[in-house]
Amino acid sequence: MGNAVLREVNSKSLAEQAYMLLEEKLVTLQLQPGALVSEGDLIEMTKIGRTPVREAIQRLAHQELFQVIPRKGLLVSPVSRSAMLNILETRKPLERLVVQRAALNAKDEQRSGLSAIARKLATSHERFEEFLRLDHELDVLLDACSGNPFTSAALAPLRSHSRRFWFYHRAQIQLSDAIAVHSQMARLVARRDYNGAQKASDSIIGVLERLVSGVDLIS
Numbered sequence: 001m002g003n004a005v006l007r008e009v010n011s012k013s014l015a016e017q018a019y020m021l022l023e024e025k026l027v028t029l030q031l032q033p034g035a036l037v038s039e040g041d042l043i044e045m046t047k048i049g050r051t052p053v054r055e056a057i058q059r060l061a062h063q064e065l066f067q068v069i070p071r072k073g074l075l076v077s078p079v080s081r082s083a084m085l086n087i088l089e090t091r092k093p094l095e096r097l098v099v100q101r102a103a104l105n106a107k108d109e110q111r112s113g114l115s116a117i118a119r120k121l122a123t124s125h126e127r128f129e130e131f132l133r134l135d136h137e138l139d140v141l142l143d144a145c146s147g148n149p150f151t152s153a154a155l156a157p158l159r160s161h162s163r164r165f166w167f168y169h170r171a172q173i174q175l176s177d178a179i180a181v182h183s184q185m186a187r188l189v190a191r192r193d194y195n196g197a198q199k200a201s202d203s204i205i206g207v208l209e210r211l212v213s214g215v216d217l218i219s
Contacts, residue, residue: 014048014049014051014052015051015052015055015056015059017046017048017052018042018046018048018052018053018055018056019055019056019059019060021045021046021048021056022042022045022046022053022056022057022060023060023065023160025045026060026065026066026076026160026164027160027163027164027167028167029164029167029168031076032076033076033077033078033079033164033168034075034076034078035075035076036069036072036073036074036075036076037073037074037076038073038074039053039054039057039073039074042056042057042074057074061074063156063157063160063161064077064083064157064161065077065157065160065161065164079164079165079168081212083161084161084162084165084208084212085209085212087158087161087162088162088205088208088209088212090158091155091158091159091162091205092201092202092205094151094154094155094158095155095201095204095205096198096201096202097146097148097151098142098143098146098148098151098152098155098201099142099146099185099189099194099197099198099200099201100194100197100198101145101146101147101148101151102142102145102146102189102197103145103188103189103191103192103193103194103197104192104194105145105146105147106145106189106190106192107145110141110144110145111189111190111191112190113141114138114141114142114145114186114187114189114190115186115187115190117134117137117138117141117186118183118184118186118187118190119183120134121134121138121179121182121183121186122179122183124175124179125175125179126174126175126176128166128170128173128175131175131178131179131182132163132166132167134182135163135182136159136163138182138185138186139155139159142189143155145189162208165208165211165212169211169215172214172215173211177207178204178207181200181203181204181207182204184200184203185197185200185201185203185204188200
């Protein structure tokens with residue numbers, strides 16, 4: 001492999017690392033909604049070079065987690081009712097497709113993994129960060145089971161916005177309903193019951209829709 005190709009591979013790898021670090025900081029509110037930050041701030045935060053961070057910023061801006069303000073910097077996108085309603089409207093049919101394909105295509109070891117996540121979710125109770133971690137693990141495994149990278153790519157930013165929404169309103173949330181439907185969906189996919197899994201997926205979106213309606217959001 002030539003030096004130019006190696007540099008390109010390393011750059012892509014660093015850009016992915018920068019993206020993952022910044023996405024986590026956005027979702028967990030270490031980068032507060034409405035805050036104004038600079039490219040230099042994010043370079044210092046990630047300890048990664050300018051070019052990979054710039055690529056990550058462009059990707060996050062495309063996903064509407066950052067807004068580029070000319071001559072001022074980057075605005076961390078606010079959490080808004082209208083945006084979340086649009087996100088959930090878009091996310092619902094895509095999640096149905098993923099769980100259907102996952103239920104039909106998952107390998108035995110993947111089904112075992114889904115069952116394990118279902119059991120962990122059932123015992124996570126009100127431990128919010130554990131729930132979000134398991135929610136993310138479930139998304140990753142469902143994507144792998146479904147085998148459709150285009151659906152996964154379309155869902156990734158919608159899920160990031162949703163997890164950020166959970167985090168933003170964590171003090172107002174009782175997790176019992178969300179935990180129950182996530183655990184149920186994982187079990188149904190593991191059992192190849194794609195019809196039941198799609199209904200459980202709709203119920204997950206329904207929990208979020210009720211949360212949007214029941215909290216005071218930045219408009």
